Amino acid sequence: MKLLAVTSCPTGIAHTYMAAEALQMAAEELGVQIKVETYGSIGVENEITEDDIKEAHAVIIAADTKIDKEKFEGLPIVEGSVQEAIKNPKKLIQEAMKLEKREQPIEKISKKDEKKVQGKKGPYQHLMTGVSYMIPFVVAGGILIAISFAFGIHAAENEGTLPWALNLIGGGSAFALMIPVLSGFIAYSIADRPGLVPGMIGGMLSSQIGAGFIGGIIAGFLAGYTIVLLKKWIKLPKTMEGLMPVLILPLLSSLIVGLLMIYVIGTPAAAMNTGISNWLDNLQEGSAIILGLVIGLMMAFDMGGPINKAAYTFGVGTIAAGQSSSVMAAVMAAGMTPPLGIGIATLLYKNKFTKEEKEAGKAALVLGLSFITEGAIPFAAADPIRVIPSLMVGSGVAGALTMLFKVKLAVPHGGIFVLPIPNAVEGALLYAVAILVGAIVTAFMLGNLKKPIESKDMH
């Protein structure tokens, strides 16, 4: 029989170790194996691994500080104070020996381990780490912007007012952090703490050069693997090792990632933006329905990246003179469809989304209604190959239908909040139909393309 134990006292100087020793002595006397992890001022020593947990019968936690029990999920736990472990270690060990090893949850543990182990290797897990840290930023920021819209879509323009403040919190801050957090935590997942700096800086640059979330994903992986390589290549004498985490790694990795982002990613992104704008100008001469379709596809392709920006700017350009425009209507419809479609999909196809995504799906509905396309980004970032085409088709349909129905829009943003504004929309009912059809198409495609969650984790 093998037992595990964790000891920890507030100062972590003496009692942590005394308790550990006492438990080891008592275990020896009682003829059981024990591994004791100590949480002292030195840090964690003799750390319990996942293999230990698999083999173990039970865990003894002898601590006067808070110990994270999550890693022992499924194992029976005996809890006591450090004093008890010092004074009567045998009692704790005998109690732990008496506990029944629960078969069912252990299965679950080992399954979770496997997932974790493969996850450590695969880019998919890195991407998911970034996405899961990004989701709350998108939800909080998006809802705050939506509330700001509720005061009227131009309300945020008056500095000092509450809607202005909400927009500054949601759009100016939470959304500004969204891509850096995505990239930062992708890199963190790959390279641990040192990855965070180049990852976040790379993500920030991606926003600034207009490369959007796709640029952000690239920045994250770039930053993570840059750190991995730098750590492998740079060998410092022992006395200078302290410089690695504070100076050398952050400086070199930020420089490398930053330059690559600006020159290798940024230049083509900017060129693409200009090229597409010109192309759209030409397209305007031809069929309106095709223009609507193209704009729709573009809006959903990279949500905030160069292609989306080109389409959006083009749309805003058509209303700049003050008249309402069918292009702007197509742009907004195509921008509302992605989060709406995803929100609907999370309700219809429950086995295709993680628990976290299902929660984010509800927020995505609100964000979609408010024309906050960013609500779809976490989903697209998590599974781009299946999600982006679904979004594009739905948005393309919405854009084309808008043109077909000859809907016109006079304002550049606001989603559902444009309805109370007199003369903002021409053909509101048909507009709603176009958006709804587009969203259902997206949801339907997601439901068919996305793999059920379990099978995806197995690969």
Added chain:
Amino acid sequence: MDIEKLLTPNRITFELKGRTKEEAIEELIEILYKDRVIEDKQEFKSAVMKREKEFSTGIGYGVGIPHGKSKAVKEAAIALGISKSGIEFDSMDGEPVDLLFLIAVPDKSDDIHLKILSYISRRLMHEEVRDRLKEAKTYNQILEAFK
């Protein structure tokens, strides 16, 4: 383990006079103060007594290991007092303490010192180590006891 780095000969008294917890702790603080390990006696004492209030460091078997982490400490150090008459220490087993280790740790301590302290703490749990310490008459016998 280099116990002698932390527990030097002049940090040991074989005749601890204090009869109460506070008296005994003060006596050992005085030793460390004279050895220029502690800059501010009052500040360090309050760190030790605060730790003592959480629960007594009298771990039983006649051993007490009061300890404090404070910026008043210049470098990690241990003082040892052996009491012939026993100290009323409010121990876990209610018995008086005859082996009193005072551990002083600076706010920022390196791992080597902390490792030595954790080693000493572990060794003190063994009965034969305690018995040899209680019988020790010389510095070398004390070091031997920890081996």
